[in-house]
Amino acid sequence: MGSTVRTLTLGMKMTPYVAILEHDLxxxxxxxxxxxxxxxxxxxxxxxxxxxxxxxxDATLIASLLFPHLVFPWFFVVVVLGVSPVSGSRxxxxxxxxxxxxxxxYEYLLAAWSSRVLLVLSVYLVTxxxxxxxxxxxKRPVPADTVTAFGTVSALAVVGLVLTFxxxxxxxxxxxLRKPLLAAVVLIFLWYPVGLVLNVFSLEELSPVSxxxxxxxxxxxxxxxxxADAKGKAIAEDDTFARQVDHFLGVFSNxxxxxxxxxxxxxxxxxxxxxxxxxxTLGYGAPTLLAVVLAMxxxxxxxx
Amino acid sequence: MSVMRDGDRTPDGPTAAQKSAxxxxxxxxxxTKIYGQRLIAVNDMNLEVPRGSVFGLLGPNGAGKTxxxxxxxGLQRPTAGRAEVFGKSCGPNAVAVRSxxxxxxxxxxxxxxxxxxxxLDLLGKLCRLPREVRQPRIASLxxxxxxxxATDQRIQTFSTGMCTRLGIAASLVGxxxxxxxxxxxxxxxxxxRRFTLDLIRELGKTKTIVxxxxxxxxxxxxxxxxxxxHEGRMIFTGSTQEIKQRICCDxxxxxxxGDPDHIGRLAREVTNLEGVEAxxxxxxxxxxxxxxxxxxxxxxxxxLKSVDACGLSLQAIHSGQNVTENAYLQLLQEDxxxxxxx
Numbered sequence: 030m031g032s033t034v035r036t037l038t039l040g041m042k043m044t045p046y047v048a049i050l051e052h053d054l055x056x057x058x059x060x061x062x063x064x065x066x067x068x069x070x071x072x073x074x075x076x077x078x079x080x081x082x083x084x085x086x087d088a089t090l091i092a093s094l095l096f097p098h099l100v101f102p103w104f105f106v107v108v109v110l111g112v113s114p115v116s117g118s119r120x121x122x123x124x125x126x127x128x129x130x131x132x133x134x135y136e137y138l139l140a141a142w143s144s145r146v147l148l149v150l151s152v153y154l155v156t157x158x159x160x161x162x163x164x165x166x167x168k169r170p171v172p173a174d175t176v177t178a179f180g181t182v183s184a185l186a187v188v189g190l191v192l193t194f195x196x197x198x199x200x201x202x203x204x205x206l207r208k209p210l211l212a213a214v215v216l217i218f219l220w221y222p223v224g225l226v227l228n229v230f231s232l233e234e235l236s237p238v239s240x241x242x243x244x245x246x247x248x249x250x251x252x253x254x255x256x257a258d259a260k261g262k263a264i265a266e267d268d269t270f271a272r273q274v275d276h277f278l279g280v281f282s283n284x285x286x287x288x289x290x291x292x293x294x295x296x297x298x299x300x301x302x303x304x305x306x307x308x309x310t311l312g313y314g315a316p317t318l319l320a321v322v323l324a325m326x327x328x329x330x331x332x333x
Numbered sequence: 334m335s336v337m338r339d340g341d342r343t344p345d346g347p348t349a350a351q352k353s354a355x356x357x358x359x360x361x362x363x364x365t366k367i368y369g370q371r372l373i374a375v376n377d378m379n380l381e382v383p384r385g386s387v388f389g390l391l392g393p394n395g396a397g398k399t400x401x402x403x404x405x406x407g408l409q410r411p412t413a414g415r416a417e418v419f420g421k422s423c424g425p426n427a428v429a430v431r432s433x434x435x436x437x438x439x440x441x442x443x444x445x446x447x448x449x450x451x452x453l454d455l456l457g458k459l460c461r462l463p464r465e466v467r468q469p470r471i472a473s474l475x476x477x478x479x480x481x482x483a484t485d486q487r488i489q490t491f492s493t494g495m496c497t498r499l500g501i502a503a504s505l506v507g508x509x510x511x512x513x514x515x516x517x518x519x520x521x522x523x524x525x526r527r528f529t530l531d532l533i534r535e536l537g538k539t540k541t542i543v544x545x546x547x548x549x550x551x552x553x554x555x556x557x558x559x560x561x562x563h564e565g566r567m568i569f570t571g572s573t574q575e576i577k578q579r580i581c582c583d584x585x586x587x588x589x590x591g592d593p594d595h596i597g598r599l600a601r602e603v604t605n606l607e608g609v610e611a612x613x614x615x616x617x618x619x620x621x622x623x624x625x626x627x628x629x630x631x632x633x634x635x636x637l638k639s640v641d642a643c644g645l646s647l648q649a650i651h652s653g654q655n656v657t658e659n660a661y662l663q664l665l666q667e668d669x670x671x672x673x674x675x
Contacts, residue, residue: 048458131432
């Protein structure tokens with residue numbers, strides 16, 4: 030009886046959060062940006078699978094499907110989705126319609142953040158998971174690969190975490206800067222040279238490029254397997270894919286190709302021996318939490 | 334309306350602060366809001382709104398009325414001072430305070446993609462109302478504001494009047510004891526305005542209502558207490574009677590039909606009464622000024638007898654002009670004149 034009452038009370042307490050979450054998700058789903066993104070992502074996934082059907086082994090092909098979610102322009106879409114909830118013209122509707130009701134600002138922000146993360150992860154998983162299942166289960170004219178369930182889930186989770194981080198970053202920028210366009214532009218200029226910044230602090234492992242290159246190794250990782258065992262399985266075609274990634278990002282960042290290093294460089298030769306799931310999780314998880322907490326603190330001190 | 338201090342104690346009862354929390358719906362102490370160190374929107378405001386009153390917050394555009402309401406709602410943070418609603422402090426996360434308030438903004442901006450029922454249902458959920466309470470209340474509110482026929486339309490198709498009516502319904506979803514309505518009759522046609530004023534009168538029987546407006550005729554019809562704001566300052570608070578007493582305007586104008594000579598005779602007869610002056614206006618009316626201390630009703634009875642005696646037909650009686658308007662304008666002028674001394 031007591032627990033029933035407690036459950037009911039908790040349910041009633043959660044009602045505003047759930048209501049805002051539903052309302053926000055509905056609004057997001059109706060936006061042309063989300064629909065365009067979903068359609069384009071699905072088409073791109075289809076094209077990548079079809080064009081590489083008989084070229085790459087499972088891990089490499091799956092890694093190529095995850096790659097667009099780590100780079101521009103998907104980054105831009107995710108950031109813009111994160112920026113919007115408390116900025117621009119929406120702020121007045123928000124103040125009049127929701128925040129003048131018995132709802133705390135924490136509840137509102139948490140619900141708005143959750144809805145954006147849910148939406149971004151949904152689009153990402155809806156477009157990639159079916160393709161991954163097809164790639165793994167289909168009989169293709171390529172040598173058999175050793176993609177594991179743990180590897181697949183962990184690789185998906187890493188990319189999901191990066192996307193969650195980007196939403197949170199957009200969320201923080203939207204709260205601080207108020208103007209959505211300005212926030213998006215500032216974030217692009219911050220995110221663009223991120224590889225360089227991470228390199229300066231010896232955190233290359235966390236850069237989107239490095240993550241992309243590490244994905245095929247991670248996909249072959251089993252639950253009990255050591256990293257040393259897994260890295261031996263990285264095969265030559267990973268290098269091909271890695272070079273494609275480098276070239277793609279080089280075009281966007283206008284960076285020159287690196288000269289051949291005389292000493293072993295990070296991830297050189299497809300070794301990817303510095304990739305640690307724990308470090309990547311902490312490296313993106315902690316800033317995500319920090320961004321959400323800072324956004325809440327700023328929003329609670331803000332006039333509407 | 335006296336301000337009670339927190340430390341004041343009654344001999345064997347609650348503290349003065351607790352007592353005032355029971356008696357007052359709203360209390361502000363030195364409430365101040367300055368935007369960006371440039372614009373003083375609310376300036377050292379001390380306000381007390383009694384429970385159960387219909388309080389008119391008057392002031393010209395830019396006087397700080399809307400800012401005051403938004404400070405009470407916690408949508409904005411005060412630069413200095415404090416505000417309380419039913420004894421609870423206002424602030425951005427003061428959920429308990431907002432659960433007691435129904436807010437109607439000026440020309441409310443509503444989510445255009447929703448239908449009225451969806452919108453009110455969302456607000457009902459935000460008010461933590463269970464489904465069995467929410468649904469019947471939404472139906473009765475939509476009926477009360479006359480939007481039952483528009484339930485299948487999206488809000489984006491609504492006219493200004495319909496949006497205001499939906500905003501009124503939205504402010505009542507949680508059945509709060511305090512309503513803060515910001516210019517509820519702005520942009521409404523005469524029938525919608527009449528409907529809104531009647532509703533305020535009806536709701537005023539059970540709730541405390543604060544109506545921020547600069548339309549004085551609305552205030553005259555519905556409010557029993559008034560606060561006049563000017564340039565962020567509260568320059569007057571009190572009952573409507575108190576504000577009317579500020580202007581001793583005991584003029585009565587009689588519109589008459591009949592021989593102009595008889596009208597002149599009436600004016601002379603009335604002037605012979607003690608403490609009464611009368612003069613003919615435009616040949617068809619007599620303006621009567623009654624001195625302080627004389628009973629208006631007795632004087633009026635005497636005058637009406639004289640009207641009959643002079644063989645005149647009484648068309649209308651006007652008691653002074655718009656007293657509230659005069660008092661309001663006088664207050665603003667006084668405040669302007671004393672501006673240098675502040």
